[in-house]
Amino acid sequence: VHFITKSQQHPLKRFPGPLLAKCTTWYRAYFELVMNGGWVRQLEKLHAVYGPIVRVGPNELHFGDPRAYNEIHAPGSRFHKDSALYSIFGNKAGSVFTIPDPQDAAVVRNILAPYLSRRAIIPRAAIIQEKVVEFVSRLTTHTYESGTAVNLEHALPSVALEVLTSLIFVRPFNVLSAPGFDHPFLQRSKNIWIKKYLPNINNPVLLTLMRFLSDVDQLAKIFADQLKLVRADLDLALKGVSDHHDENLNTTEFLGESENDATHIATDGPLYPYLLQKIHSQIQKPATSVHAVQRLQRLLKHRRLIGEGFNLRFAGTDTIANTCVVGVRCLLSNKDVREQLVKELDEAWPKDGSDIAFEDLEKLPYLVLNFLQLSQPGSDYPPILFSQTVVIKESLRLSHGAVSPLGRVVGPGDAVIMGETIPTGTIVGISSTFVHLNPELFPEPTKFNPGRWIKAPPRSGDIDLEKTDFPSTFAEINAEKYLVSYSRGPRSCIGIHVAWCELYIIFGFLFRKLEFVPQAELDPSQPLRFDDFFLPTFTDDPLVVFVRERRTSSD
Numbered sequence: 001v002h003f004i005t006k007s008q009q010h011p012l013k014r015f016p017g018p019l020l021a022k023c024t025t026w027y028r029a030y031f032e033l034v035m036n037g038g039w040v041r042q043l044e045k046l047h048a049v050y051g052p053i054v055r056v057g058p059n060e061l062h063f064g065d066p067r068a069y070n071e072i073h074a075p076g077s078r079f080h081k082d083s084a085l086y087s088i089f090g091n092k093a094g095s096v097f098t099i100p101d102p103q104d105a106a107v108v109r110n111i112l113a114p115y116l117s118r119r120a121i122i123p124r125a126a127i128i129q130e131k132v133v134e135f136v137s138r139l140t141t142h143t144y145e146s147g148t149a150v151n152l153e154h155a156l157p158s159v160a161l162e163v164l165t166s167l168i169f170v171r172p173f174n175v176l177s178a179p180g181f182d183h184p185f186l187q188r189s190k191n192i193w194i195k196k197y198l199p200n201i202n203n204p205v206l207l208t209l210m211r212f213l214s215d216v217d218q219l220a221k222i223f224a225d226q227l228k229l230v231r232a233d234l235d236l237a238l239k240g241v242s243d244h245h246d247e248n249l250n251t252t253e254f255l256g257e258s259e260n261d262a263t264h265i266a267t268d269g270p271l272y273p274y275l276l277q278k279i280h281s282q283i284q285k286p287a288t289s290v291h292a293v294q295r296l297q298r299l300l301k302h303r304r305l306i307g308e309g310f311n312l313r314f315a316g317t318d319t320i321a322n323t324c325v326v327g328v329r330c331l332l333s334n335k336d337v338r339e340q341l342v343k344e345l346d347e348a349w350p351k352d353g354s355d356i357a358f359e360d361l362e363k364l365p366y367l368v369l370n371f372l373q374l375s376q377p378g379s380d381y382p383p384i385l386f387s388q389t390v391v392i393k394e395s396l397r398l399s400h401g402a403v404s405p406l407g408r409v410v411g412p413g414d415a416v417i418m419g420e421t422i423p424t425g426t427i428v429g430i431s432s433t434f435v436h437l438n439p440e441l442f443p444e445p446t447k448f449n450p451g452r453w454i455k456a457p458p459r460s461g462d463i464d465l466e467k468t469d470f471p472s473t474f475a476e477i478n479a480e481k482y483l484v485s486y487s488r489g490p491r492s493c494i495g496i497h498v499a500w501c502e503l504y505i506i507f508g509f510l511f512r513k514l515e516f517v518p519q520a521e522l523d524p525s526q527p528l529r530f531d532d533f534f535l536p537t538f539t540d541d542p543l544v545v546f547v548r549e550r551r552t553s554s555d
């Protein structure tokens with residue numbers, strides 16, 4: 001917690017903001033701790049009062065203009081992550097996610113990238129499909145006749161966790177079988193912010209306070225159980241290379257001298273054998289400097305390897321689940337869009353009773369004249385190829401990725417953001433909601449309208465889509481630039497290919513195989529709300545449905 005005593009000398013003095021926020025970080029803490037994640041809603045109010053750049057802390061600025069997103073998260077940016085913010089995710093071991101310096105993070109990202117690449121995910125799509133098919137089959141017991149509706153806000157996180165752990169671990173977490181999809185591993189902390197403000201949780205006084213404010217004890221046990229599973233998976237991989245290991249692994253001892261050819265490292269198996277071999281092969285490369293070898297060896301520490309696996313388990317679960325919950329909810333309350341999607345899935349699905357392959361789902365070339373007419377009545381655009389992609393993009397837009405501003409520290413040197421010189425060391429951020437809900441970029445921003453992602457082919461006299469800087473209408477923008485759910489720049493999501501593959505399969509199978517009947521009617525005008533960093537976007541109606549199997553003539 002920082003207090004500013006000589007605010008008149010402060011380099012951020014010229015930026016407007018509430019007096020209390022200029023003096024202390026407890027201003028923000030109040031919204032994060034007491035209002036349980038109400039910070040983003042408060043930011044909206046602050047921008048309405050103070051304009052596009054607000055001083056929201058003694059050393060922190062928040063931007064309200066969507067253009068700032070791509071400047072703060074620019075390709076090649078050297079800005080560090082705000083370590084106070086990321087300390088809330090810090091297990092002791094750490095992982096790529098919590099490394100502040102993008103250059104240090106790049107070392108780990110380069111190791112993980114081939115494993116999470118599109119090339120590596122294609123052979124593993126069958127694993128995802130198998131789990132999604134199991135999920136679909138479990139959902140089918142929740143029929144109207146059985147009287148047991150299912151809460152998809154629990155069920156969808158279950159399949160996301162099961163898929164992710166099946167992809168990366170030898171032994172998946174096996175959460176799908178929990179009654180009502182209510183597995184303890186799916187519990188989330190009610191107050192994740194506490195660690196940011198009270199980082200030294202070993203202090204007994206702070207620990208007592210944490211216990212009072214949070215659900216720390218119960219969650220500690222749930223986390224410990226999951227850590228045990230991750231550790232067992234690592235141990236299994238280590239067994240594969242040696243019967244012995246300790247905290248400081250000597251890679252040569254474990255993997256032998258011969259395994260130094262990166263091309264033989266399997267990217268389509270579990271995480272740990274891949275990681276061990278990949279790091280080892282880099283260490284073996286003759287060109288690797290002593291410094292780099294030391295850095296790589298640090299990554300091989302037992303705790304550090306566990307940290308990486310544990311982080312992937314979290315990074316790749318709630319994010320996917322949130323996108324699915326938002327997308328399914330919006331599809332269920334938008335009959336026209338849903339029917340169009342289902343019709344196109346039916347047309348694309350093999351007619352021999354087998355299931356569609358991921359690569360075919362991904363490039364479903366649906367003819368969408370009807371759809372386009374729905375979204376742009378009276379338009380004279382020719383028929384356009386459409387795909388499930390736009391439904392997923394719209395779900396990603398409305399689920400935002402992470403809603404809390406992903407704080408970055410300006411430097412080295414001052415930076416220019418939105419035309420203003422920002423002094424080095426300043427924490428800067430912009431919540432993705434300020435991009436995704438901007439009405440100039442996305443007219444009627446709270447409305448679920450996948451048609452908005454269909455880029456009409458330019459006609460003579462149209463402006464150049466790529467060159468236009470900031471649009472006055474959506475048709476003029478390069479919209480992809482403003483879909484920031486996976487963030488942008490050097491710290492953007494490294495699991496994006498895994499995520500897309502999962503989303504295609506989950507959406508495709510759910511709507512091809514099942515029909516959902518909400519227990520209570522879903523009101524499409526209900527605003528999607530968001531609290532906190534992680535928690536799903538939601539409305540006041542829970543997403544409780546009865547399920548019916550769909551049969552078509554080809555089944």
Ligand code: HEM
Nearest residue numbers: 096097315316319320401406485486487491493494495499
């Ligand atoms: C719809 C799904 C997903 C969304 C919306 C999403 C969103 C994001 C966002 C916004 C970030 C940037 C966070 C930051 O700046 O601190 C991020 C980072 C990350 N994501 Fe994802 N993610 C998704 C799925 C996944 C999956 C499936 C995986 C792994 C298999 C994954 C692994 C990671 C990792 C390791 C990082 C940290 C990268 C770094 O710090 O350099 N994500 N993700």
